[in-house]
Amino acid sequence: MTVPVEHHHADVSGGGLRAATFGAMDGLVTNIALIAGVGGATADLHTLILTGVAGLVAGAISMAIGEYTSVRTQNEQVAAELAKERHELRVNPNGEADELVAAWTARGLPYDLARQVADVLKDNPEQALRVHAQEELGVVPDELPSPWTAAFSSFVCFAVGALIPLLPLLFGYEPLWAALVVGGLGLFATGAVIARLTARPWWRGGLRQLLLGGAAAGATYVIGSYLGA
Template identity: 70%
Template sequence: MTDAPAAFDEHHHADVSGGWLRPAVFGAMDGLVTNIALIAGVGGGGVPPRDIVLTGVAGLVAGAISMGLGEYTSVQTQNEQIAAEIAKERRELERHPEAEARELAEAWVRRGLPADLAQQVADAIRDNPEEALRLHAREELGVEPGEQPSPWTAAFSSFLCFSVGALIPLLTYLLGFDQLWPALAVGGVGLFAAGAIVARFTRRRWWNNGLRQLLLGAAAAAATYLIGRLIGVAGGLG
């Protein structure tokens, strides 16, 4: 009896179809990398701190809106496509129930179920239209009817997390610092922390996840800094 709670926790799965984790992670990382790279680029070009803040705020607002709209549109489009395919499958089940039952049985036979048993179960399920639709959608489309992610959840998660991520490298300038390196250092800490937090959901090593995100962000910042430096020097901004 004492092992029951531990066993329950071990087999309790996270919600992977709610539609919030992927856009949240994508939004936060994109916000961090985008604004770190923007700030590194214009800072490398030698522009004054006020212009760096203006660039960063513009990047935050434009990027957050773009991410939110993009996530809503992409998830809504995917859901509409899935709904159309499920409706098509429903029509097939209504018009050709025997053929669909054989098709389902054949799929189970390919997975190792005895042919007689597979056909018997498929015939029994045929008489339950909603369950038949659910199983056919899972087998043929790889989806669960009624469990598609919410486009609004995806949009809000992406918008909010992009905004938070993009704000982090701006903090030092907003607090009165006028040098580039503190902003990049704070942005680097944000990247590492974001990667470490994501590791909690994926059960990966937190330091490995954090270091990966830090290195990717550092590569983007280095590239834009060098480009900004070259353009600034060539244009007489440095």
């Protein structure tokens, strides 16, 4: 007798991980680039701190609003499509069952088995709606991401990411390179952690984020130096 092996999967449908990842990276890159750009034009510590704090607050609020709006809009669109599907299941259950049979047989399921399952689902409208949503829309109706979770994750993670390159400045350490080095370490560490969560080499993820953030900082520094001159 074969003993089933228990295993667990990470939650990939809640929306929190994507929002947190995007928020942290955006916070780091945005504030590193802002500080580098302004630092290319001026070495005034007060100006650099003001720039970083403004970027942190404005960016965190913007990210939260953007994530909330995008996730809520997506959920509302899914709800509208589910309403259409629920109507079709009510007025044309046989046609909807035929759709499932066609989809399953196209994937190699025996016709008789596909027909049997589709006919059983006709007697359970809510389960039929769930199956149709997965087959036709690629979503699970009761597992949609929360817009509030996405907004909160984005706000907090952006703020934390944006704070990292600010730390040397807040402690009174004026050289621009210190903020950039600390920000670079933050980029590498965040990229490495995300890579580990997705079972990819940590050093590759860290290096990729460091290079991307460094390119953004380099570009804004050059522009800031040019405009400052």
